[in-house]
Amino acid sequence: MAATPKRPTIKQIAEETGLSVTAVSYALRGERVSAATIERVQAVADQLGYSADPVARALRGGRTGTIGVLVGSLADFWQQTLAHAVQRELRTHGLHTILADADGDPAEELALAARLAAQRVDGLLVAPIGPAGGDWAKLTERTPTVTISGRLPGAELAGEVAFDQTTGVGEMLRHLHSLGHRRIAVLSWAVEASPDRPTERAVREQAATLGLDCEIVQCAYSLDGSRPLALEVLERADRPTAIFCLSDSIAYGVLHGCRELGLQVPRDISVVGFDDHPLSRLVDPPLTSVNWSIDRTARAAVGFLVDYLAGDRGDHRVVIAPTMVVRDSSGPAPS
Amino acid sequence: MAATPKRPTIKQIAEETGLSVTAVSYALRGERVSAATIERVQAVADQLGYSADPVARALRGGRTGTIGVLVGSLADFWQQTLAHAVQRELRTHGLHTILADADGDPAEELALAARLAAQRVDGLLVAPIGPAGGDWAKLTERTPTVTISGRLPGAELAGEVAFDQTTGVGEMLRHLHSLGHRRIAVLSWAVEASPDRPTERAVREQAATLGLDCEIVQCAYSLDGSRPLALEVLERADRPTAIFCLSDSIAYGVLHGCRELGLQVPRDISVVGFDDHPLSRLVDPPLTSVNWSIDRTARAAVGFLVDYLAGDRGDHRVVIAPTMVVRDSSGPAPS
DNA sequence: CGCCCTATGTGAATCGTTTCAGTTTATCGT
DNA sequence: ACGATAAACTGAAACGATTCACATAGGGCG
Numbered sequence A, B: 001m002a003a004t005p006k007r008p009t010i011k012q013i014a015e016e017t018g019l020s021v022t023a024v025s026y027a028l029r030g031e032r033v034s035a036a037t038i039e040r041v042q043a044v045a046d047q048l049g050y051s052a053d054p055v056a057r058a059l060r061g062g063r064t065g066t067i068g069v070l071v072g073s074l075a076d077f078w079q080q081t082l083a084h085a086v087q088r089e090l091r092t093h094g095l096h097t098i099l100a101d102a103d104g105d106p107a108e109e110l111a112l113a114a115r116l117a118a119q120r121v122d123g124l125l126v127a128p129i130g131p132a133g134g135d136w137a138k139l140t141e142r143t144p145t146v147t148i149s150g151r152l153p154g155a156e157l158a159g160e161v162a163f164d165q166t167t168g169v170g171e172m173l174r175h176l177h178s179l180g181h182r183r184i185a186v187l188s189w190a191v192e193a194s195p196d197r198p199t200e201r202a203v204r205e206q207a208a209t210l211g212l213d214c215e216i217v218q219c220a221y222s223l224d225g226s227r228p229l230a231l232e233v234l235e236r237a238d239r240p241t242a243i244f245c246l247s248d249s250i251a252y253g254v255l256h257g258c259r260e261l262g263l264q265v266p267r268d269i270s271v272v273g274f275d276d277h278p279l280s281r282l283v284d285p286p287l288t289s290v291n292w293s294i295d296r297t298a299r300a301a302v303g304f305l306v307d308y309l310a311g312d313r314g315d316h317r318v319v320i321a322p323t324m325v326v327r328d329s330s331g332p333a334p335s
Numbered sequence C: 001c002g003c004c005c006t007a008t009g010t011g012a013a014t015c016g017t018t019t020c021a022g023t024t025t026a027t028c029g030t
Numbered sequence D: 001a002c003g004a005t006a007a008a009c010t011g012a013a014a015c016g017a018t019t020c021a022c023a024t025a026g027g028g029c030g
Helices: A010-017 A021-028 A035-048 A054-060 A077-092 A106-118 A137-142 A165-178 A198-210 A223-234 A248-260 A294-309 B010-017 B021-028 B035-048 B054-060 B077-092 B106-118 B137-142 B165-178 B198-210 B223-234 B248-261 B294-309
Strands: A066-071 A096-101 A123-127 A145-148 A159-163 A183-188 A213-218 A242-245 A270-272 A289-291 A317-320 A323-325 B066-071 B096-101 B123-127 B145-148 B159-163 B183-188 B213-218 B242-245 B270-272 B289-291 B317-320 B323-325
Touching: A010 A021, A010 A035, A021 A035, A054 B054, A066 A077, A066 A106, A077 A096, A077 A123, A077 A248, A077 A294, A077 B077, A077 B096, A096 A106, A096 B077, A096 B096, A106 A123, A106 A137, A123 A294, A145 A294, A159 A294, A165 A198, A165 A242, A165 A270, A165 A289, A165 A323, A183 A198, A183 A223, A198 A213, A223 A242, A223 A248, A242 A248, A248 A270, A294 A317, B010 B021, B010 B035, B021 B035, B066 B077, B066 B106, B077 B096, B077 B123, B077 B248, B077 B294, B096 B106, B106 B123, B106 B137, B123 B294, B145 B294, B159 B294, B165 B198, B165 B242, B165 B270, B165 B289, B165 B323, B183 B198, B183 B223, B198 B213, B223 B242, B223 B248, B242 B248, B248 B270, B294 B317
Parallel strands: A066 A096, A066 A123, A123 A145, A145 A159, A159 A317, A183 A213, A183 A242, A242 A270, B066 B096, B066 B123, B123 B145, B145 B159, B159 B317, B183 B213, B183 B242, B242 B270
Antiparallel strands: A289 A323, B289 B323
């Protein structure tokens, strides 16, 4: 092992200046000591390249300046972008990010969050897959937590960013209905894990209202996960006339599958998504989707957490409204 | 503030069992104490839901089980995917990830890495923008560091994953040359920050060899960053016949710009990328690019770091070879 | 029976920082 | 000039886990 030089400590500064460790600690934050001392300590600290050890500080009970971010699956492009937006937003508040990725497994979520909390993060931002169980009460009462689109059983929240799934699903289904589609396959991630997510419930309810024949199909998150499934659905005898993907990432895989089978979208079949990823306007054909503003989401979530940490216990809940974005991947149902 | 119940500590277990803190510490790792004691301690620990505080452990000097990952810009889709692949790979080794994002600013990189190191990560994985300066010597001799495609001035590395940029650039330029293109605009990120990156140097050299007129243009990373720039380039009187984007993300923005101006790709102009993001085969038209295997990259980088942490000081360097992927976005130069 | 060795356990220091509770000066008002 | 008070600074105890050095007891063996 290479010789490992230690980083400078407060103790070294104390020796260098002839002061006590205590005095140096105060001086570094400019309190309780004379201006002359502060200056002298600063000079030595700068020269040594000193910076306080966040680990020691955390142990003593202070803030770590780090927020844990837990996402359901980084394989999903939208969530990748969300993670980026959140990280960027946190940075504007001088906060750092520890990112964890449940990788599509709801059973992992609580464990990962606990691990994050054990790292002494100041707060948690959780975009969960779904209420797969576990009791978040203990965790969330110890660590301020803001959720993004999802429920955490037993959790006591510092804030909540919800998506109006009902309206979003409704608009999309009405759009498809108005184009004449009656038999629709809905590709959803995480159905097995939590069969009664609000999104799926909304799909069932609205489909019933509109008289649509909607089959909900379990689907892996990633591009490569949705393609084979799409192939299977597309090759059925009674192929649906439209496929409603509950994430744009899934839709990309479906588009790819259609291409492989020589199916023209939207002539032969309509394919629509549900997050409106930035690339959805560039794929072929440009994807009809429902937009949930990533920037607004990230800003709200981070804002709630920062407010809470600053002691503001106000009303920390917002519902992000969907925006229907009709592009070229949806068209009249083939007769 | 809500009552904040403390997490269980080793001390509580000691009181509960009537043992000393020391004995409990040993018992928890199954050393030096009688089997009966181990069992008793385990029982109490389980019942209390005890897990060791990573912060305290880190302070004492042990491993944290956390790796810092620093990427040049999470706004880039390829780097997003890389970050995901790396995180996933780290997880298979039982390691956690702290992700930092320099957001396109090379001047931030060293500071962010230092901050990561101060968090007591066991190692660092750095995919830098470029050698914007700073001295990485002190940091890297304290914290094992593996680079992914980039040089860190003064760094002493635990491993290195390099991309054979020269070959990649060469193949792409020859491809364009063979299609009759002679006037090419090269859109690069981070030119200002480090004008002599290996990639740009390779472009200049190979262009000279082939007799190509290549202009290198500074470009922001993101989709929205490259679009306006593309518009500017495309509206010139002596418009280049091909645009070579040094990242697929940039190419996506350019494609968007072309569409706005009513330019057909590749009939009116060819557009090619340089990472081969998974979505590049789905955009319209499918993008010609150069593939660097993200999985191989992530696996190699993480492998090097894990080996190093295990004490293996072997040869930790690999060069990832490019694979030219010709799709539909490149065609014969218009006459 | 006396000696040493092992098994099992404990006390205390350590990591780097913060902070409570003092202690020493110097200064001020009366 | 004297006690009160404030300013400047220090000691020591936390935070939670690890680990070195030591203590105690019992067992084995000549």
